[in-house]
Amino acid sequence: MAPRSLPDSRFHIDFVVVFGFFKFFMTKHTMDIFEKHTLVKVCSPMVRYSRLPFRLLVREYGCDLAFTPMLMADSFIKSDNYRKVESVTCENNPLVVQFAANTPEIFAEATELAYQDCIGVDLNCGCPQSWASHEGIGACMMNKPDLISDILRQTRNRISDSTFGVSCKIRIFLDMARTVDLARQLEATGISFLTVHGRTKAERNEPVHLDYIKAIVDAVDIPVIANGDIDSLEKAHAVQEVTGAKGVMSARSILENPALFTGQVKTPVDCINKWCEINTRLDTHFTMFHRHLIHMCAPLLNKFERRIFNNLTDKKAVLDFISDKFNNHSNLEEEESVVVS
Template identity: 50%
Template sequence: MAVTAQEGTYLKPMELFETKDLVTVCAPMVRYSKLAFRSLVRKYGCDLCFTPMIISDCFIQSIRARHSDFTTSQDDRPLIVQFAASKGEDWAKAAQIVAPYCDGVDLNCGCPQRWAMAEGYGACLLHHPHLLADMVAQVRRSLPTHFTVSVKIRIFQDVRKTVELARQVEAAGASFLSVHGRTQDQRGSGPVSLATISQIKDALSIPVVANGDIRSLEDATRVKDCTGVDGVMSAQGLLENPAMFAGHPTTPLECVRDWVSTSLSLGIPFPTFHHHLIYMMDKSQSRADRRYFNGLGSTSGVLSYLSEKYMLEF
């Protein structure tokens, strides 16, 4: 399933929060924040990476699911494995399985999709704060103290209700909290409430990570200045520019080359390989170039295009 990293060769999550003014984080993204992409963003200033969300009960029941959903390497650290769970015992069992291969586990309390809500996952847990707190406490008790247990939430329209939820999560033993500054109904659009994130930060003693509309290093700095958070988490912004935390305004060609090299070495399936490049190159291509490039159907075709159009050698 994975390999363990050598102790002492990297900063663990809480060490990052203690030593860095602003921790940069790659968000959990379905299909996208897998090993190859995590390896890429780590080369360009990303301090901490999350896996895609993994369904805890499937993970503990199926060896096949474990091998399919969770792949890592010795250099893939520090790493947080995010789970969807509706029961503390499921999350705890899944956490114990991955503990030798990562640095912390996270509970998704923000996914607004109907299937997740119907199963008691994601944003559903926001409406059951006592259950959520019990789950955090149960998992915290089941793991070593140096191993982080975190939660990723969305906000309510009622700021006081959001702050109270955050306090309950902290009191239950959470190591840090990630906050997507939108409500469940907003999904991925609409304004991000930096004011709410700021009030959460002021109310807690544990580190707080801000998520939502962070698409550049300048955005990260602005959010830090506005809220005082300890870290910033990006999803769409990193897909479009994996080098953004290194200060690049758009994806540099060296990053494209690095993605191709990583993909070829790991044997990434063509659709995933291509989709990432589509995101990375979108802003640097004309409409005609985008139409042609997005329609390519093979790795060889993509490599030929990149070689002829951008003089990239592989």
């Protein structure tokens, strides 16, 4: 499957050659990622959050693999603008594009469109939100294991590139045996790896069932990524120790601290500055730029400062606030005391 055709010029021909080599190398390298890293550190798919700017940021701080937000496969097929907004490009490989779909045809067609810009696609069978259930996607699909298997198998067979990844993200059933049976059934479709959020569809803040993840790891031969409450590098290693998972995936905690996988316990100032640089370079929308900073800066600001910062309405005001608060050397010692308290 070749990259899209480009205008006939020496520059573009050279680009195609270079891009083709890059895609081949990156694909081979990334699907071997579980062999190359003792612990694969993954940024979770997060609606509205795990878009290109944030993926570029976490790669600077120890993230080995990033997912797009959950994308609607049918919209991805139909809308050029949808694909543009989600910025699925080879700029930020290794990347897995996660789709929500409930038919083999839609998932496979979306996969073919995404193929040249990522190293794999993932079927979301873990989203617990009611709107997703109403649409027949996400975690409700776990009650239709044969449908999930059909979607994954047909897509795996449709992509001739065996190094291209097809994977799935699931939750657990209360019945451990049923959970393990599902994992084995999905493995039999030829998927590359499986991500398991160690909670049921109904659970939100309850403790993660690490014993269920371990049972899956013991039952299958493909790599398993453990998801749920990975809030520090220390926790990531502890979860791997308990479950035997080849990777760990963080969501909410990596929003608050994009440098989590480097062992930082809070977002360092250089990470905040890097976020500002990335967004200035990409000229991102203010809402995305500000929303991420609200998460990153919350533990670093007192209640009064948070109120001011969260209500800023333009990029210049945000950059001025960041500069005054974090880049004024006279405030650094005070800032450290605020963080530790």
